[in-house]
Amino acid sequence: MHACVVHKAGDLRVEEWDPGLPGPGQVLVAASLGGICGSDLHYYHRGSVGDFQVREPLVLGHEVVGRIAALGPGAEGGPAIGTPVAVHPATPCGTCPECARDRRNVCGQARYLGSAARMPHVQGGFAQRFVVPADQVRALPAGLDPRRAVLAEPFSVALHAVRRAGEVAGRRVLVTGAGPIGSLVVAALRHAGAAEVIVSDLLDAPLDIARSVGATATVRADRPDDPAWPDDVDVAVEASGSGAGLGTCVQRVRRGGTVVLLGLLPPGETGFLGNVVVTRELTLRGAFRFDHEFDDALALLASGLDVGPVVSHTLPLARAVEAFDLAGDRTRASKVLLDLGGE
Incomplete structure (x- = not known):
């Protein structure tokens, strides 16, 4: 397997990556598409997002769709193997006052795909395969194409x-x-x-x-x-x-x-x-991130809401550096997708 990994400012590599096996309550996702976000660009260009500094190799990416490739113990009640899914990138703690008030998007202990906010870093989804908690995957609504579904996160x-x-x-x-x-x-x-x-x-x-x-x-x-x-x-x-x-x-x-x-x-x-x-x-x-809006976004995209013009380019994972350079050039590009090829 391969992944798009940032090591420090200006040092982005496509290299071999072992996603491991899904543990209890986890699933293995075979990724198909990922959208390059502004925070991904900050990690690439600056080695940081705000105060979050890259301190170890970090797989980037939190706007990802794919298919379920394997189920860990206890994950059998969710989408079955082969199901097309989108991935909610946040793992809130579930116990803090913010989570109790249903404001999980501002949970101070939340983990987020492709983030250097914590050590060890939370590895992201720009990989051919990656492991996430089962309750963070959503089966794509019938008829929703992955190229539209990948916009659910932004x-x-x-x-x-x-x-x-x-x-x-x-x-x-x-x-x-x-x-x-x-x-x-x-x-x-x-x-x-x-x-x-x-x-x-x-x-x-x-x-x-x-x-x-x-x-x-x-x-x-x-x-x-x-x-x-x-x-x-x-x-x-x-x-x-x-x-x-x-x-x-x-x-x-x-x-x-x-x-x-x-x-x-x-x-x-x-x-x-x-x-x-x-x-x-x-x-x-x-306004910081989101929570329940992820399901609403998938439903609206499936209903035909037209946001397709936001996507300007799609490049393969092997050309990730080129894709990031393109995404950073606002005179040429809007949302740039990586074809992760994990399926």
Whole structure:
């Protein structure tokens, strides 16, 4: 078996990998496709995501679909061998106050596929085969193609962000950042009934994708005088992960409006217009990962919700370095998939 492994910043290799056998309550997944996420790119380029530093070889990837290849003891009650599945990447502790309040996505002890947050690291899904707890796999709904199902994880992030925004039906919403997550937020907002969704970005190509999945207007972030900028919006979702994007959201949302912080900002402190938040009595909400939205995302994708334009390229696992370089070039690519070939 082979896997895509990061050793340190700039050192990404496709190398032999032994997934081991599934233990009690676990399954072995033969992976078919994996989506390259922004956090995967951070591990590749920086050797870290925020404060999480790569300290040992780490198999990347948490957006993965495949088939059940083997069952560990006690896992017979779930999907049978051969079943096409998507993988929920989080393993919350189940006992902390956050888990007890059904906010498992902010569990402080959670383990996440392809994450360096803990030692030993949690190995990810960019491998031809990998082992996960059985309760983290979901049989794909009938008729859902794996190329659509592989977007369930990032679409779940978008669904959670929209839910953190509160009621958006009939509202006017600004989204800063038209990368894959920002564009999926657009699709989620339109599905939730947002009347207008205005999207900003520094590049034209991502804005074209945002329009194709439902944006009612787009604007270049580097053109502050563009008349397409809204004077005030009910809700703003910051999906670019930049201080400038957060500033734009705070400035453009109406008095009493809501700003959802979704994109992870650079490490350290980020200045923002705190007095504007106070005097306009804005609500700022963080949105981190997801939980139950994973099942909702699979159902919506199976229903035909069109987010296909977000995927721009598919490359084989053997060309993983090329795929990562491509995924990091926003002038050429949006969501890049790896054909893991584990089936």
